[in-house]
Amino acid sequence: MLAQVQHVCACARFNPIWEFNYNVEGRQAVMVFTSVAGHLMEVDFPDQFRKWHSCGDVELYSCPVDKRVPQDRLDLKKQLEQLARQCAMLVLWLDCDREGENISFEVLTVCRAVNQRLAVRRARFSALIPRELQRAMATLGQPNAAESAAVDARQEIDLRIGASFTRFQTKQLRDRFDLSGISVLRERMARDGRNPVLSYGPCQFPTLGIIVQRAWEVQNHVREPFWSLHLAYREPAPGTGSCTFEWARGRLFDQAAAEMYHEVCQEAEVAVVVAVRGSTRTRAAPSPLSTLEMQKRATSKLRLSGERIMKLAEELYQAGFISYPRTETDVFDPGMDLRGIVAEHANDPRWGAHAQRILSGELWRQPRPGGHDDKAHPPIHPTRHTTGENDWGPDKRALYEFVVRHFLACCSRDAVGSETQVEVDLGGERFRTTGLMVVERNWLDVYPYSGWGGNDNLPRLQAGESFVPSELRLRSGFTEPPPRLSERDLIARMEAHGIGTDATVAEHIAKQLERGYAEKDAAALTFWPTPLGEALISGYCRMGLDDLWKPDLRAKIEASIKDVAAGRLTKEQVLAEAIQFFRADFVTAQQRASVLASEMARFLPAAGAAGGGGGGGGGGGGGPGHGPGGGGGGNHGAGGGGGPPPSGPSLGTCQSCGAAALRLDRAGDGRFHAACSNTGTCGFRLALPRAVTAASVSSRSCDRCALHDAACGPVLQAELRFRMSAVPPGLLQLDKGDVACPACGSHTSRLTRHINLHHGPVPLVDERTGVFALAIIRRPGDGKFLLERYHEGYWVPGGGVDHGESLRQGVIREAYEEAGAHIRVTGILTIESHHRGAWRRIIFLAEPLEEQAAAAARAGAAAGEGAAAAAELEAAATAGVPSSAAGTVGVVPPVSVPRYRCKTVPDVESAGACWVTPEELPHLPLRCASEPMTWIPWVAGGGEVMPLNPASPRLLQVFPDYPL
Known part of the structure; x- marks a missing residue:
């Protein structure tokens, strides 16, 4: 792209070498081009620390690290050394992000080692098109040492943390549990003859933590019945307006109150229009496209994985059809010729008409800035028009079309609509409805991925007017759990918590699947943890090591790494702080290794055991279902008739019948309960919260039960242990149990009040x-x-x-x-x-x-x-x-x-x-x-x-x- 005449050098033994003449800084020169495949060097421990049993695992936080060219890239290193000896200047054309800057310094280190007089320049570009490459050659600069140091810091942190915890997990757990129930690991185990390495990554585990937390939220949801009033009106004349009204109270969770309001409205019969409000609404065009925004939108609209999106985007970039696809920037520079880019698409049969309306000024608007600018690359945009190359598959065509349409949309005016809100009164209860008619579609015309509009056929109602509703009903329903985690939501949460970078988020997600920690529903594009993934997160939760799976500490480290790239902190400062934090967590993990193993046993069968756990979503090892996320309050039941009598230890005399024993037992679903042994005539039963993981009879009696009926004798309290993920923050200290009376819930803990076990006698x-x-x-x-x-x-x-x-x-x-x-x-x-x-x-x-x-x-x-x-x-x-x-x-x-x-x-x-x-x-x-x-x-x-x-x-x- 820089020259008309180019040929491959015959001496190239590894990566191709291209030669051509070019004017460099005012001098005619022979340009010699070659390439590297990703990082030329890698960070690793010296040989004496690399074997798993060569040192104590905690030593990995203090031993030296090396950055060197690995064995499989030594030939490429030799080729660079040969070229460096023959050249006077080194121009670094690596990707213009932090990773590219670090690779630049790796190449620089190898070349300068054999030619110290080598002049060094850095080319900075955003697209592989002639005008952009020629501009880069005309504005050569110097490589950025601070950005390279930031990558070095991250690599060393990840190496020390990942290696230490990977060794710890694998040594402690690999041979103790059967992982064959996880499909992605079954083939690997058959090939290798043993369980795989249980790897830990300081970005991958917070990502897994987000997936597991959503699974716990879904599992812990308690379906709750609700009631609401439904009001509808249709004008008598055929073909006229109709609408449904939303009750101002929304949902009620008390059936008697809802029925009362329904009765009041039924008796009123006639609804009165209280207000009719009209207003103009706008639907903003999207901001320019950053990497994470592209992944979030394309995963849901094109139904592609983030990893697939980035692979296709890289191919489109390498072929010169879109700009650099790894950027945090969502603000176009005011001096950028956006109209020129639009003009390239003016004759396209799919969106050319819209492009022409932009160029005419009818739709043109300077794109709305999104608020992020990494000062390295512009937002993602098309760089060359095409109707689709012959070798493109449907996914690549769809992604290119998405990039083009998004760019045209962000250069277009906002959509305009006319909104009407109607509020009516029926028996003192207020109901509202809203209608929206889109007046000017503007950017929506070229962007089929978003819709806008509502009921544009409202009845012609005026304030003060009355009408008889066409329908008034009391509807019932149940609350629904949150949806399973979609890839769009996962990317958004990772972005919000600072997990990974725009270039690595998709990779972190893919590793969850590769390692058998999570599974992806191919149809719904949602994630769910495997028993192994949930067990690991639950284990670290029980060990009190939330820093290892929650995003807060990693987000802090990522922020510090950004400070290194900006020159505000040194690499050494960030390394010292991160190593201090994680070394302390590692020592704690070693001390509490038995807790991790016992939690794994709840989800996975022992190695060599028949049957057992391995089921999806928790509860595999015989423990309570739904992993650490169980929840819900207790329920008392009375009335006999059901099931075998409880066989657990006695708590005393049942306070309900005053005759049989009250026993602490465990149901088939793993949930603890206190039940009267006289199931035929009494049937008293209290199901303890799902958050309870262990329950035993204490030596303390309940004073409140004795006050109710002294003749029954004392009722012993139960010692309870809880899954900490199911307990609201601050209600219990980690690894602490609680003591409560299972019969009346009497004790002083704030947790008991929270789960509504203490209510007093009725x-x-x-x-x-x-x-x-x-x-x-x-x-x-x-x-x-x-x-x-x-x-x-x-x-x-x-x-x-x-x-x-x-x-x-x-x-x-x-x-x-x-x-x-x-x-x-x-x-x-x-x-x-x-x-x-x-x-x-x-x-x-x-x-x-x-x-x-x-x-x-x-x-x-x-x-x-x-x-x-x-x-x-x-x-x-x-x-x-x-x-x-x-x-x-x-x-x-x-x-x-x-x-x-x-x-x-x-x-x-x-x-x-x-x-x-x-x-x-x-x-x-x-x-x-x-x-x-x-x-x-x-x-x-x-x-x-x-x-x-x-x-x-x-x-x-x-x-x-x-x-x-």
Whole structure:
């Protein structure tokens, strides 16, 4: 491309050598071109450390390393030395990224060793086309030593960490477990006669960790029923508009409340249009194409793997059809002739018409910058037009077309649409619908990979107009787990966490499959860990070595390597810090090797064992299913009839029937439970959370159970161990167990409150009261508000008031159960009721108790003071409430029945809690937005709060049967 006349030198014995005349820096010269295949040198340990048993594995963090030409590239080294002796200048034409810079210095080192007078220049280019190569020759510079040093640092870090942990894993595990159940390893084992090396990579394992974490999220999902109102309207005239409306409350997880709202809407019959809003919307054209964005989009749109995309992109680049495909840049330089590139495609039968509209100015727009510029290469774009070469396969044609269409799209104007929002009221409930009509498609015309638009056939409704809905239904459904991890999502997560570079992300993903750590569904293009991959991540999780599989430490190292490339840090500084971190983790891993082996045994059968694990997705070795990710709260059941009696150790007398033994046992699915041995007439059974991995009977008895019915005798508490990945952060310390009563869940751990095992006694018949109490809880110190988190979003604490409770007792209990918070009720915000009495609700204002008071109350309960401690807590929570006419409002005892069982099935299982500011509220996913969005701003803005007056006429009218 640089000269018209060129020929192959006859002396070339290895890579081809091309010669031609060219003017270099104002002098006519003979250019001699040759090449190398990737890295010329490799980093490795000296011979005395290379054999696995030649040294202690921990020595690999301090022994020297060498960078040398390996045996299989010595001939290429000799060829470079021969040419260097004959030449006066070395021009380095390697790829213009960090790896290319490092290879440049490898070539430079070999050539300078035989010719120290050799002048050195660096050519920088972005595409293999004549004008770009000629520009590079006219602007020769110097190689960048800092970028090369950054690669040297990464290579040494990866060598030391990878070699040490690969040796550790393989020595500890390879011959102890049968890996033949993993298809990709079966052929390798048949060929080699033994299990493969269990390799570790400091980028590959965080990548595997992302795959495993998503698998745990899928496995741990607890299906939760929900209900929502569906409203539809079709205009009477044929061919006119129709639409469906979304309920403003979204989904409700309480069937009784949903049925109540449905009834209210049914009785209203006529919907009133509250508002009709029209606005102009735009759909932004895409930003220029970076490497990772190309992989993310093409994996989902073209259904190609990231590895395949990069291979094809490299071939297109080498043939001169697209620019350099490994770039972080998504900003075009203002001086770049983008119109000239567009003009090359003006006659194409597929997108030429769109290119002509851009050139005419009708659609032209300077591409919107994406915010990343590596200062080395422009975004990926076409460099030469073609309708497709004869030897191109369909994948290459599709990728070239994608690059061209994306470039033309980013040079086009945004799409424009007209949006209409309609809001209606039906029985006090709000419903909304949105319609969108695309007015100007612009970039969408050339970009078939994206769509835009919605219902463009809305009924012609005006504000104040009323109509009878065509359909009003109460729909039910179940929450769904997150989808399995797609390659697009995996690349996006790796990018967000800084795992790998734009050039290596696809390689890290491919290695998961090659090593048998993950599998890819060819049809769905999603990833799932193999038992081996999940076992390794679970093992390091149990060992407390999250740095080895979570992305945080690797992201920090990648950031430091970027600092080396930018000259802000030295190679030695980054090496010292990384080696210090990983050496400490390695020593810990050696000390806890038995933990890793025991966790592997949960997923994989022992070598030589028949049957056993090896099944997909966890639970292989006889442990609880779904790997470390099990979850879910406990459930009590009553009513006899089923299955053989439990055979585990006794915890004491069943508190439900008062006669048979309560035993700690394990079900066929591996889940622990406490069950009455009298399965025929009692049938009491509590399934412990799936997060429990081990359970045994302790020597400590439960004071609370003894208080319920002393005649039954003590119930012993159980010692529980949990999968740490299933436990919310901060609730338990790693490798620590917990002690709890399986019968009532009584103990002081925050974990028990989180999984809703502690609810206190209620009658055997758990009837719905239709009485609800909510709390807007504000923290006085910083003005933040408490929200509890459900599977589907955040809401305010509260729920149904049980029989025998006062309204305040109900909301205090709910706040404790669902958010783990002890609260003091300070006022009333609203009192509401359905006009036919189907439901009644009170919303309180509250604040958290002082930590000292809450701690004292918990300590009293733990010390066995029982009801007295509970009364102290209630008194503290209700301090300042005036007396009613009937006497002082205090602790209302439960309804008297012969026996009690603990309420362990909350109306909705919470999944944690958090404090938020009013400003953060609109950005949170809310399970039901009306209460938080109404009352939190009201309280924050100083809205009126009613006093706690038990004699309030409104209170007595709505709640004549429930004391305040």
